[in-house]
Amino acid sequence: MEKEAQAEIASYVGRLLREAFGRGPQSIYVSINRPFVVLYLRNFLSPTEKILLEQDQIHSIQSTRDLLMKSLIPEIKAYLLLLAGMDIQEFYYDWGLHNHSGVMVGVEGRDAQGQPLLGCEYTGKDELQHEISLISQQVQKRPDELYSCLINDRTLLVIRVGILISIEKELIRIGHEESLRLAKRNLEKGHLHNNGHFQKFLNAKVIDLFVDWDFHLDKSVMVFILNPSP
The missing domain is CATH 3.30.70 (Alpha-Beta Plaits)
Structure with missing residues (x-):
């Protein structure tokens, strides 16, 4: 069920981004370890953005994406609540334009500290x-x-x-x-x-x-x- 939910989340967010930007990411990898959900986007750069990037207009790309994300974040939160029962209170995102990549992070509740989490002990x-x-x-x-x-x-x-x-x-x-x-x-x-x-x-x-x-x-x-x- 978890793999199905991850696939559905990836498909939905990919479609949203494609409608908003004219081109969606080639792939989206969804990782859930409640209260966190992380979406990693690969090969996400529209033809217009590619031209701007070649002209070193990184600020223009980031500003446009910020404006579009403001309208997309409520839809993504609503879908995560509907599909996965995750009540996302915090939402973060960033772009690796040099790698044509991006990430989105949703957090349930106001703070994750004190909650039993898997993977919080690791090498280094x-x-x-x-x-x-x-x-x-x-x-x-x-x-x-x-x-x-x-x-x-x-x-x-x-x-x-x-x-x-x-x-x-x-x-x-x-x-x-x-x-x-x-x-x-x-x-x-x-x-x-x-x-x-x-x-x-x-x-x-x-x-x-x-x-x-x-x-x-x-x-x-x-x-x-x-x-x-x-």
């Missing part, structure tokens, strides 16, 4: 969480809370709570949320993508890495897509 966990804390400190500040979960052998989820500094909170308050998101995405991804430690800690190649924020909850989600070493 302490080292990875320490490294992410250091990166967070370089970009803004160490998170007040940090926890992670291996959703499956290819999908690692990291959640940070309490990472905003005072100037960032003020920028959000006066309406510069999108500029802050763009700046943080560029800064954090620069540190994350150029970090060779993750592969060593996890004994797996990191083939994609995503990050998004819910500024109003002062919370961030990272997703590592892995290719485990044999």
Whole structure:
């Protein structure tokens, strides 16, 4: 039943994206470990976006996708509730435009801490969480809370709570949320993508890495897509 639900979710979201963007992803991989659902999108770039990407117009692509996602997220949440009984309260997404990839993460309830989760003990966990804390400190500040979960052998989820500094909170308050998101995405991804430690800690190649924020909850989600070493 779970595999059927995952296939139906992938089919539905693929159709939504195709209708909104003119072209959907070649494949969507759905992973569920309640309270989390992770959708990994492969080969997702429309012909227009391809031209913009070649002209280094990344901000234009991200801005357009953000506008479209605002209308799609309520539909995706409603479908997850109907099909899987998942009452999604938090929703995150990010794009790996250089890889033509993307990720969406839904979270039931306001917080996953304290809930019995599978996969929350894995090789290299302490080292990875320490490294992410250091990166967070370089970009803004160490998170007040940090926890992670291996959703499956290819999908690692990291959640940070309490990472905003005072100037960032003020920028959000006066309406510069999108500029802050763009700046943080560029800064954090620069540190994350150029970090060779993750592969060593996890004994797996990191083939994609995503990050998004819910500024109003002062919370961030990272997703590592892995290719485990044999």
